[in-house]
Amino acid sequence: MNLEQKERLILEYDLQWFAKDGPGGEKTEPATAKKLREAREDGKVAKSKELTSAFDLIVLFLVLKIFIPHVGNGFLEVFYYVYRMLPDFLSINVKDFNSRAVQSFLVPVFVKMFVIVAPFFLFGFAMTLIVNILQVGWKVTTKPMKPKLDRFNPISGFSRLFSKDSVFELFKSILKIAVIIYVAWLSIRDQADDIFLLYDMPVNQALAFCGDIIINTGLKISLVYLLVGIADYIYQKYRFKEEMKMTKQEVKDEYKNTEGNPEIKGRQRQRMREASRRRMMQDVPKADVVITNPTHLAVAIKYDPDTNRAPVVLAKGEDYLALKIREAAKEHQIEIVENKPLARMLYTNVEIGGEIPPELYQAVAEILAMVYNTRQ
Secondary structure (H helix, E strand, C coil), X not given: CCHHHHHHHHHHHHHHXXXXXXXXXXXXXXXCHHHHHXXXXXXXXXXXXXXXXXXXXXXXXXXXXXXXXXXXXXXXXHXXXXXXXXXXXXXXXXXXXXXXXXXXXXXXXXXXXXXHHHXXXXXXXHHHHHHHHHHHCCCCXXXXXXCCHHHHCHHHHHHHHCCHHXXXXXXXXXXXXXXXXXXXXXXXXHCHHHHCCHHHCCHHHHHHHHHHHHHHHXXXXXXXXXXXXXXXXXXXXXXXXXXXXXXXXXXXXXXXXXXXXXXXXXXXXXXXXXXXXXXXXXXHHHCCEEEECCCCEEEEEECCCCCXXXXXXXXXXXXXXXXXXXXXXXXXCCEEEECHHHHHHHHHHCCCCCECCHHHXXXXXXXXXXXXXXXX
16 A cells, blocks of 8 residues: 555545544534424424513513403402301301312302403413414424433433533523513612602502503513513524534435435436337337438337327437447348438437427438338
């Protein structure tokens, strides 16, 4: 082995096994549709929880602002009911105190409380569903719910705890808390003078005032949180795209697995071409005439008015295949006619087994007439 061969081998090893991301090289290729589909089935999608939470907060405070009379009246009804029924409930004898008595007292309370909170659940669920569908589309999969043994491994869990993603999530949580505190402080600071007058207000007015402060502050926090959610969504899309990238070797392997090995498919196509050529050569003895170029092209034609409207090309070929067609024609005493323009037109425009086009009828008819006259 000379020095040049040794250097070539060392270069090949360096490229294959010491690349940036291991064997196969660096992940520079965009993810294929197959990999994205498999990741989607596994529950791996570019989705921002912060964006969903931001819309949920906005809906929560908007529904609270709209349904605040409904909520206030509902709580008053519950209070009046409990206040009215509590003496009768407490006066029940010990002998008559059972689960039915407790149920008759508590069930109406639970029903009224459910009616109060039902709008929040309904609108919150609808908004969460809509935002998630807008982010990742609609596809139900149960694979993320399946237990994975690696999640119970304390070593892998410890590594995830101090991973880059965990540090980023910690930074994001601190940023959210700081933003919420700052926005809440700005909102309450503008109402500070009125807050100190609460003790001079009637109860209903004080409650309404506190409710307005809470709702307005919550809406401001939600809008700022929405900006955080949009930024997080953009980052999650970028991160998912980078994680899904593939090496050139992975793309080749996937193509082989889905489309088949190119070398095998090439051999299959070669065998199919050879079989087609054998069938074509078997049809040459049935031809009426072979039109040549004279040595570069050869086209075998047959006309049977009982089965076809026009003459049909039984075989065609160039160079070596044209030579074989001429040899088969000589062997079976088939007329060979030299016509360079017609041979090229037939070879270029008519497939094997196809009828010649109408614009070539006259030229082919003259050759067939000559061949028939020669035979007679």
